[in-house]
Amino acid sequence: MIKVCLTGLLLSCCVKLVAKIADQPETRYSKPNIVYILADDLGYGDLGAYGQQKIETPNLDELARQGKRFTQHYAFPVCAPSRYSLMTGQNSGKAFIRGNHEWTARGDVWNFQAMESNPFLEGQFPIPDSTVTLAKVLKQQGYVTGMVGKWGLGAPFSVGEPNNQGFDYFYGFICQRQDHTYYSGHLWENQRRVALNNKIVDPNVRFPKNLDPLDPKNYDQYQQQDYTPDFLVQAALRFIDKNKEKPFFLYYPSPLPHVSLQAPADLVQYYHKKFGEEPPFSGDSYFPCRYPRATYAAMITLLDKQVGQLIAKLKANGLYENTIIMFCSDNGPASNGGVDPVFFNSGGTFRGDAGWGKGYLHEGGIRAPFIVSWPGRVKAGTVSNLISSTIDMMPTFCNLLNIPAPAEVDGLSILPTILDIGKQQQHPYLYFEFPEYGGQQALRMGNWKALRMGLHKGNKQWKLYDLVNDPHELHDLADANPNVIARVKEICLKEHRTPQLTEFRISVLEDESAVR
Numbered sequence: 001m002i003k004v005c006l007t008g009l010l011l012s013c014c015v016k017l018v019a020k021i022a023d024q025p026e027t028r029y030s031k032p033n034i035v036y037i038l039a040d041d042l043g044y045g046d047l048g049a050y051g052q053q054k055i056e057t058p059n060l061d062e063l064a065r066q067g068k069r070f071t072q073h074y075a076f077p078v079c080a081p082s083r084y085s086l087m088t089g090q091n092s093g094k095a096f097i098r099g100n101h102e103w104t105a106r107g108d109v110w111n112f113q114a115m116e117s118n119p120f121l122e123g124q125f126p127i128p129d130s131t132v133t134l135a136k137v138l139k140q141q142g143y144v145t146g147m148v149g150k151w152g153l154g155a156p157f158s159v160g161e162p163n164n165q166g167f168d169y170f171y172g173f174i175c176q177r178q179d180h181t182y183y184s185g186h187l188w189e190n191q192r193r194v195a196l197n198n199k200i201v202d203p204n205v206r207f208p209k210n211l212d213p214l215d216p217k218n219y220d221q222y223q224q225q226d227y228t229p230d231f232l233v234q235a236a237l238r239f240i241d242k243n244k245e246k247p248f249f250l251y252y253p254s255p256l257p258h259v260s261l262q263a264p265a266d267l268v269q270y271y272h273k274k275f276g277e278e279p280p281f282s283g284d285s286y287f288p289c290r291y292p293r294a295t296y297a298a299m300i301t302l303l304d305k306q307v308g309q310l311i312a313k314l315k316a317n318g319l320y321e322n323t324i325i326m327f328c329s330d331n332g333p334a335s336n337g338g339v340d341p342v343f344f345n346s347g348g349t350f351r352g353d354a355g356w357g358k359g360y361l362h363e364g365g366i367r368a369p370f371i372v373s374w375p376g377r378v379k380a381g382t383v384s385n386l387i388s389s390t391i392d393m394m395p396t397f398c399n400l401l402n403i404p405a406p407a408e409v410d411g412l413s414i415l416p417t418i419l420d421i422g423k424q425q426q427h428p429y430l431y432f433e434f435p436e437y438g439g440q441q442a443l444r445m446g447n448w449k450a451l452r453m454g455l456h457k458g459n460k461q462w463k464l465y466d467l468v469n470d471p472h473e474l475h476d477l478a479d480a481n482p483n484v485i486a487r488v489k490e491i492c493l494k495e496h497r498t499p500q501l502t503e504f505r506i507s508v509l510e511d512e513s514a515v516r
Contacts, residue, residue, distance in 0.1 A: 031142065031247035032374065033323040034397065035310065038086070038251070039303060040079065040150065040258040041358055043333030043341060044367045045348025046300055054275070054344055055297045059308035060327060060371065067325070067373030068382045068418060074389040074444070075331050075368040077359050077434055079176050080124055080152045082330040082390065083253065087133040087153070087165070089394030089409035092433050093495035097153065098504040099436045101125035102177065110177065112202045116185045119156045119193065122175040125501065126160025127153045132406045134394050135166030138249045141401050144168055146243070148236040149253035152176035156188070163190055167251075171235040173228075179255040180286060182262040183224035187231060196226040203260050207288040213280050214290075222262065222287040229256055233306040237313050244317040253330070254306065257299035259337030261289040267298035281338030292338035324400075325373045328390065332357040332365040349471050361432050361442040361451055362473055372418050379420055386417045387427050387444065431495040435504045443488050449473065450488040455508045462488060 044050055047057045049064035076082035076092065084090075084097040092098050103125045108114050115121045135145040146169040147162050154160015155174065162170035171189045173179045183198040201222075211218040236252055261281065271294035281292040289295050307327065314320040333339065333346035335354040346352040347364035356364040370388070372378055391411035398405040399413035410431075416422040429445040439455030449465045451473070462485050464478040478485050496509050 031401065033247055033314075033319055034138070034143075034249045035314070035323055035325045036249075036251050036393070037307060037310070037325070037327045038083075038149070038253040039327070039329040040253070040255050041331060041334045041339075042257060042300065042303075042329035042369065043344070043346030043348065043352045043357065044329075044350060044364070044369055045352065046257075046329075046333065046344065046346050047369050049371065050369050051348050052344065055300050057300060057304040059304045059311065063307065063311070063325065063327060063373050064371045066375065066380050067371055067378045068384055070370040070372070070384050070386065070388060072385055072387045073328065073368050073370035074366050074387075074430055074432075075329060076390070076432070077331050077361055077365040077440075078436065079150075079330055081434070083152055084127065086330075086390040086393055087135070088131060089134075089391045089405065089411040091391055091410040091431050091495065093431050093492075094408065094410070094497045096127055096131070096500055097125070098499055098501075099434065100152075100176070101501065101503055103155065110204075112178075112181075113200050115175070115178065116200045122178060123155025123158065123160070124152050124176060126155055126158040127165065129159035129164060131165060132408075133166045134397065135162075135249065135251070137166075137394065137403075137406065138397065139166050139168065141403065142247060144243045144246050144248040145251075146170070146236075146239040146248060147251040147253070148172050148232050148239065149251070150176055150179055150255045151253070156191070161191065169239060171239075172232055172253075173255065179228065179258065181260055182228050182255070183226065184228055187228060189235075196228070196231070198224040198226050203287045204285045205283050205287065207280070207282040213282065213288075216290045219280075219288060219290045222260075222289070223265075227262070227264065229254065229302060229306070233309055236310060240310070240313045240317060240319070244319060252310070254303055256303040256306075257296055259334060259339060260287040261292050261295040261299070261338045262287065263295045263298035263302060267301055268294050271295075271297040271301075284337070286337035289338050293340055293343055296339055296344070321375045323374070324377075325371075326393075327369070327371040329368045332360075332362075332367070334358045351472050359437045361434055361440045361453070363449070363467065363471060366432065366442075374418075377419055382420075384417050386414060386424065387430065388414050388417075389427070389430055429491055431491065433492075433496060433506065433509065435499075435506050439506045439508070441492060441506075441509070443491060445484075445488065445491070448484055448488075450478075450485070455506050458508060460508060460512075464488075 048061040080100045139145045145167045147167045148171045150173045181203045185200045186193045272291050281289045333341040333352045341352040350363040352364040356362045392414045395405040395411045395413040399415045412425050416424040432442040434440045440453045443450040447468045452462045463476040465473045
């Protein structure tokens with residue numbers, strides 16, 4: 001009897017000791033949960049924390065107050081290559097995906113009815129199965145990996161599917177064309193199509209000439225039953241609930257606020273009252289919209305509300321203190337589909353209007369808001385001016401887990417800056433090349449920004465800007481700084497490699513590489 005009591009007492013003490021050890025920060029934080037939220041076409045200045053005056057983003061502003069806000073963080077000018085650099089840590093001089101490759105050789109991939117009938121027309125050109133993705137690396141370290149939202153790096157039944165690239169769970173859009181409407185005919189859950197209660201309507205429409213464009217009721221035809229952002233956030237919340245006992249990585253690339261302009265009526269009405277009357281958007285390759293400014297603001301506020309839902313779920317499950325939350329955008333603001341970046345000053349400190357935002361290597365196209373929160377570990381209310389990039393995420397998470405970053409990674413760990421510990425290694429430069437929108441190349445080096453555009457037309461002339469004194473990139477200093485331009489040319493020759501996919505080749509760069 002005494003022996004049994006002693007055994008029970010010993011077991012009770014051991015349980016209490018294990019519980020106490022597990023509660024220590026160094027053990028509890030050895031594998032924190034990671035939630036990475038990626039907005040779609042959100043400008044640097046579209047959040048209150050980054051100076052936005054018209055759109056309300058209280059949850060993201062609070063996330064910035066509770067964490068660290070970065071002011072010199074870079075993404076890429078369009079969707080697919082930006083997501084590729086995030087997943088691989090590679091710059092666009094060696095990346096497999098350097099632009100939006102819609103894989104048109106398969107057929108009429110822009111026909112929405114055809115895509116609904118034939119899933120083999122969905123998706124973008126797939127990344128190779130040998131790609132070392134962030135999800136694969138974290139999965140190898142014991143993380144449950146989930147992705148909810150927009151993928152854009154493969155096609156159904158290809159090696160580029162999220163489930164073939166390291167994600168245990170996937171829910172959302174495999175194809176980035178599909179989310180040009182928020183009333184899609186289906187979403188994907190892992191490798192299975194999930195039907196939605198919507199009919200297929202091609203967003204490439206114009207408002208009918210026989211209807212009154214000022215009557216809001218005439219726009220009801222562009223709204224349907226199942227609004228996809230509602231389904232996405234619910235899937236993300238379920239993922240957190242299901243995996244609360246394990247370390248998890250949740251990648252949440254929301255389609256918001258990418259056009260078409262479609263949002264819940266109550267939020268649109270709120271901003272309509274706030275902004276007053278405005279001219280409608282009559283449509284082009286995206287749906288018409290009665291109140292485009294109010295709808296754009298509503299979409300961003302909806303994204304903000306979803307961020308609040310994710311945070312509330314983490315708190316409800318006791319996971320908030322042991323979760324790193326990161327928020328970023330894939331590129332700068334759009335200027336088509338009814339979006340008005342000038343009205344909202346979406347570029348913030350930088351120009352975000354047509355020709356300067358999405359699709360361009362100007363600062364407005366690639367400078368992104370970036371917020372990091374980790375209660376108790378990231379000092380609240382801090383701001384970092386470190387030059388950083390989405391390519392830094394892979395080495396940062398590897399550093400966090402005390403493992404080496406994969407070979408061929410161009411990023412640097414920014415964990416010392418995030419946690420304010422140790423010495424931060426600095427990027428000597430950030431390199432960009434982009435085969436679309438005329439062909440472009442850029443280099444950020446200290447305060448200098450070198451840029452050349454129109455490469456497909458044979459332009460070889462560099463422009464040089466001092467971003468401290470000229471954030472709008474208006475005053476070319478190239479002629480006055482030949483030594484800087486010489487260094488720029490040297491670096492760009494070093495960083496560029498011939499793309500594996502001929503669609504991404506820029507003849508000027510190939511010619512210069514051949515001469516070297």
